[in-house]
Amino acid sequence: MSGTPEVAELYSTIEESARQLDVPCSRDRVWPILSAYGDAFAHAEAVVAFRVATALRHAGELDCRFRTHPDDRDPYASALARGLTPRTDHPIGTLLSEVHRRCPVESHGIDFGVVGGFKKIYAAFAPDELQAATALAGIPAMPRSLAANADFFTRHGLDDRVGVLGFDYPARTVNVYFNDVPRECFEPETIRSTLRRTGMAEPSEQMLRLGAGAFGLYVTLGWDSPEIERICYAAATTDLTTLPVPVEPEIEKFVKSVPYGGGDRKFVYGVALTPKGEYYKLESHYKWKPGAVNFI
Numbered sequence: 001m002s003g004t005p006e007v008a009e010l011y012s013t014i015e016e017s018a019r020q021l022d023v024p025c026s027r028d029r030v031w032p033i034l035s036a037y038g039d040a041f042a043h044a045e046a047v048v049a050f051r052v053a054t055a056l057r058h059a060g061e062l063d064c065r066f067r068t069h070p071d072d073r074d075p076y077a078s079a080l081a082r083g084l085t086p087r088t089d090h091p092i093g094t095l096l097s098e099v100h101r102r103c104p105v106e107s108h109g110i111d112f113g114v115v116g117g118f119k120k121i122y123a124a125f126a127p128d129e130l131q132a133a134t135a136l137a138g139i140p141a142m143p144r145s146l147a148a149n150a151d152f153f154t155r156h157g158l159d160d161r162v163g164v165l166g167f168d169y170p171a172r173t174v175n176v177y178f179n180d181v182p183r184e185c186f187e188p189e190t191i192r193s194t195l196r197r198t199g200m201a202e203p204s205e206q207m208l209r210l211g212a213g214a215f216g217l218y219v220t221l222g223w224d225s226p227e228i229e230r231i232c233y234a235a236a237t238t239d240l241t242t243l244p245v246p247v248e249p250e251i252e253k254f255v256k257s258v259p260y261g262g263g264d265r266k267f268v269y270g271v272a273l274t275p276k277g278e279y280y281k282l283e284s285h286y287k288w289k290p291g292a293v294n295f296i
Contacts, residue, residue, distance in 0.1 A: 006042045016259075033110070050283070053281040065111045068109065091142075098140060100123075105125065106129070116170070131160075158185070163177050163180075174220070207233075238265055251280065
């Protein structure tokens with residue numbers, strides 16, 4: 001599995017992209033992650049994307065995300081067995097298995113940084129089997145902050161629209177992604193109200209313009225506080241020039257440096273809001289297929 005041509009090709013692409021972006025790339029850090037899930041890249045429905053962000057804490061990093069083919073494998077167990085992430089007594093260590101026991105997970109995703117290494121596992125639900133946030137809040141290992149914000153999700157018509165959960169093991173946080181978000185959630189006054197109620201920074205006009213064209217949003221939750229840590233709005237496009245906002249220089253450099261696998265190029269452009277301010281992220285798909293889950 002570890003020596004497949006698809007793994008070798010993807011590693012070469014990552015290595016060259018990192019060089020173009022002046023990001024250090026170590027084979028010892030990247031290759032074990034790719035080889036652990038190597039069969040994912042040979043599958044006809046393989047989805048692979050690269051991402052950069054403008055926040056200071058993301059500087060000098062190139063992230064890679066890929067979808068694993070639906071099977072019975074536990075991707076967290078694979079990560080532990082390969083030494084990609086340390087064992088932990090923290091609730092995040094059992095959360096994926098508890099989600100599996102209660103929910104019909106359709107597929108998984110893996111997220112890692114060329115510099116930072118293994119980061120996240122995503123559990124995606126089928127479009128016709130979206131989950132309710134209030135039900136997910138009953139999972140023992142789930143952060144209590146999910147239940148603490150149940151009224152917020154219900155008020156905005158989001159409670160029964162959870163499409164993906166993302167588990168960030170180093171950060172010990174959970175991302176909750178909502179599908180089929182009501183359009184009123186993206187109206188400027190609703191965005192302002194949402195951010196004010198959750199304690200986020202006042203949005204810029206650029207953020208509001210991007211939010212108006214967004215397709216979805218997600219929140220980041222942790223175990224140490226009942227508050228939402230971050231809210232992200234994301235827009236998808238095949239042409240960055242159609243976005244209602246200018247593209248930052250570091251993101252423009254990223255677009256020029258990272259290749260794609262042919263056909264229409266797919267981008268997901270997101271703005272993340274925190275209590276301290278906002279920052280932007282761009283995901284560029286190296287391999288994708290119509291109907292694939294979009295999240296950033």
